[in-house]
Amino acid sequence: MAAIVLDNGAYTAKVGYASEKEPKKIPNCLMKAKSERRKQFIGNQIDECKDLSGLFYVLPMQKGYLINWDVQRQVWDNIFGKDVLNAKCSEHSIIIGEPYFNFSSIQEAMNEIFFEEYQFNSLCRMNVGTLSAHKAKDDNKTHLCCLVIDSGYSFTHITPYYNCEKIEKGIKRINVGGKILTNHLKEIISYRQLHVMDETYVINQVKEDVCFVSNQFYKDMNITQLKGKDNTIVKDYVLPDFSQIKRGYVKEESSGKAKQNEQIVRMNNERFSVPEILFHPSDIGIQEMGIPEAVILAINATPKEMHPHLYRNIVLTGGNSLFPGYRQRVFDEVRSLAPQEYEVNVVLPQNAITYPWEGGGVISKYEEFQDKYCVTKKQYEESGQNICLETFDV
């Protein structure tokens, strides 16, 4: 019996057999393209679509929590069906990642759907951060504690772990994630240069291609005010037109002038002022702490003996960790806020997006995996929701 690991993210679901090296990344949504109005693209069917302009998303998650089950079921049907895994669900066990403090009604529905509709042999539900903590422990067995900063699509969670057990009092959430960053970039480009309010997909690519986290914010801000060659930050981004240019790219020379068949957006201070929201949500009116301040708050909520261990092992996961300069910035700011006697160490894994998924692979290899972490279909049929409630610590 093989284990399937599913990290059901709000934007991409990472799924694959635990024995595999890398998961498949499936967009966890339905998409409708302007070019093909009738058709609806489920999950990775979007690869067949040639014209991605004006792509419209229908997401199963709201605020990071599974709300729209009809959409989610279609995506899961696609994932477990012949398009992706082609798995016979009744022969497998599944490990699924879910957000912290998932609502009990969602948890119950999840048990029900996995056991009764997909008929999985056994189920293991776990927080995404816990999966990361298991992976972190597997990577480096000397560390007992770790602090996971999971910055995803809907929000950023900061969670202290002791021996892969989360310390609930220390969990902090910042309601800033990739979605807000993309939307904000979309809005400021629309107000300043070009109307792109319908082009979420394209602007998300712009964000991934040119945005970075500044480590010297005010200096960089001054550079963006300069003109000509002195301005080393400004970049011209050529938007795709989906006939000649399939994907947007950064122009080598940033003259600010477009050729006849190109459409460009000029990315100046937007490049770093957008990811800056992760560190200062109050800049756009979200009255919350940034990541470094929340890290200190989260660690201070744990017993004092753990503090040095947590500072020593901060793990970054989630898509926002891919911004260049992110790790350095988190390190610098936490270092300046943390007590001087503690050593601070921030780890950015090679593949921050799939890190929790890899943690699922680690867990499935434990000897006590089936007994300690799983509920089998038989147990569920005998004891119902109660046994799930007892086994899964979510």
Place this chain on the structure above:
Amino acid sequence: MATPSPKPSRQRRSGKRPGSPGSASLSGKRKRNTITPCSSTPDLESLDSVSRSSSPAVSDNQKVFPFKDATFVHSGNATSGKKRIWRNAKQIISAERSLPWHPNDPTYSSIDAPPSFKPAKKYSDLSGLAARYTDPHTKIRYANTDEFSRIRMLPMDIVSGYLALRKANTPVP
């Protein structure tokens, strides 16, 4: 037991005539009291017997429980084809909030990071540069005189759009 039994019944009958609600509720209470133990005791007994008998039953799966319907189909099955109605996010969150939590329990609503101690940065709304000035008239921030002259040309809806970008368009009394 036999002698006092007619007494209350007569009493009740006499009390019934004026139709006082007190006597009615009392009789109702008595009725409930007598019914509940009667119905619950056999239930418990049967449960006990089930749990006692089920432990050996695990070893031989052939044992058929008389109370289990062999043709039973769970209503939640995919085959039932019923469309479920799912609650939306707002309903779920408010339902969670109304649960009897201890004030110190960490919950969905309580793990929000508190406001920052650092002051918010001020960007020019038009160009994104560091803004040193605010237009007292429209409350738009700007970095230099060029921008200021542009602000004065902007129509009202664009101004409120700019302010909405940083959630600053609160109607000021």
